[in-house]
Amino acid sequence: MDRRTFLRKNTAVLTAPATGLAERPAEPGGAEEETVSRYANTALPSTARSTAGIAPYTGTWGYEQAAHLLRRTLFGPTRTEIVTAAGRSLTQVVNDLLTVPAAPAPPVNVSATDTSVAIGSTWVTQPFDQNFESVRRSSLRAWWLGQMLTQNLSLVEKMTLFWHNHFVIEFGDINDARHAYQYTALLRQHALGNIKQLAKDVTVNAAMLRYLNGNQSTASAPNENYGRELLELFTVGKGPLIGAGNYTTYTEADVQAAARVLTGWRDNQATISSYYTASRHDTGTKVFSAAFGNATIPNGGDQEYKTLIDLIFNQPETARFLVRKLYRWLVYYVIDATTEQNVIEPLAQLLIQNGYNVAPVLRTLLSSEHFYDAVNMGCLIKSPLDFTLTVGRQLQITFPPASNPVAQYGMWDYLNSLTNLQQQLVGDPPNVAGWAAYYQTPQYYEMWINAVTLPRRNQFTDQMISTTGYTRNSFKINIDVLALVQSLPAATAQEPNLLIAELARLLLPISLTTGQLAFLNDVLLPGLPDFEWTDEWTQYLAAPTNTAKKTAVTTKLQALLRTMMGLAEYHLS
Structure with a gap:
């Protein structure tokens, strides 16, 4: 396999006509072609986006800032995580994010095909057998996604994926899931280290x-x-x-x-x-x-x-190169001359001064006035992994428990199949340079949204908001809209405008306009006065087993959330 074909793709992308999808050359061997939206960047801005540097942020610290920090450092922060972080200081939250948790237990066998170990036992030290390689690789991918989905308040998982995109390997190419597991363990071990x-x-x-x-x-x-x-x-x-x-x-x-x-x-x-x-x-x-x-x-x-x-x-340029990649992962893809001078260069020097320990650099960046500049909030398009995991975490989807590893890994495997369709599969970046959204200029993150991936995202959110959801191994996942709303303060849940505003600040990193909020109110209560929601919600709470009352509020909430997840803002972080 020629892992350097990405070097021959740039010209085709950059010179593509603006009218229509520009198809990039296929990988040798008939691999799926990549596409770039006709609406993506054709040039990067030349003016400075922000003059803020790495001086400590001293502005307002509240829900908005905490949500921004956690959206960039976790895969879909929950409302509870955001509210808790907003109630603490920025320093305390960053300390938590830079605390390394214990290493997770290794992946386990969940397939009857692998006869080398019992279901629920690990295969990572078993002898290699080509007959078991496929199911072990699936187990590893599922396990890795599961670590992201069940993460605690730590930057380790986001940085483990960062290093995977940096020191790239492709699981399919090395053909030994045991080696691949050792590689993932190494990345996690050093995720916040040297x-x-x-x-x-x-x-x-x-x-x-x-x-x-x-x-x-x-x-x-x-x-x-x-x-x-x-x-x-x-x-x-x-x-x-x-x-x-x-x-x-x-x-x-x-x-x-x-x-x-x-x-x-x-x-x-x-x-x-x-x-x-x-x-x-x-x-x-x-x-x-x-x-x-x-x-x-x-x-x-x-x-x-x-x-x-x-x-x-x-070589000092090594530090600069690494800091630029960190910046594009956590902040934004445009690094203009002002950002280079005010952010990249001082962070590179900090990295050198600390002997290439990354934690001091992350602490400074995540605590800086630059990071909380308004232009750097809500400007990042979610990757397929971030998008999919955010749906699961923020909307409180219940996944199978660890006591049922077959069902648990099966559902994690399902989520991997979804991110794969959206053009990001953990364990298999498309080439040695990683995912193009982090290096392909001038499109960068905009490559995540195209005629193939956007419908896939919408199909997933539509499926999760439906009552039927998705079932595998006799376990169903979907968004329980009633449980979600009941987890909010009672006064918020029963007042339609407060409810919409609370869901919006959880799901959307950009404040909606008055017109958008009015439109969402009409989605929840088509042509009805606000008190109708309060009345219906109160009646449901009084008789939660009454099918008619339950259906009345369920269908309205499903319509509201389906519409909110269909907004362009929902794809941003």
């Missing part, structure tokens, strides 16, 4: 060795795949082009030297780990270009790769 150490560990991780062919690299035939991606995508990035294949940040000679450093590593299927073979390692001295101060790396055996990582992380 980036340099993560880079060292992932370099010799068995899954990565397979994915970028490091396990085939020998002294006589160094494989350049990982060395190239390490420089271009994982660390220092491309600077301005100064020659064929040469940039201000690295050259082709540096790629070749890095490849020589990395020779000798292999993956072991029996031990589910990597190992070093001295006879396969290039023992010569590796010479780097002026971009690295003409540094040399002599033979260091199985420790030599660490010297290479240290050399790369000694």
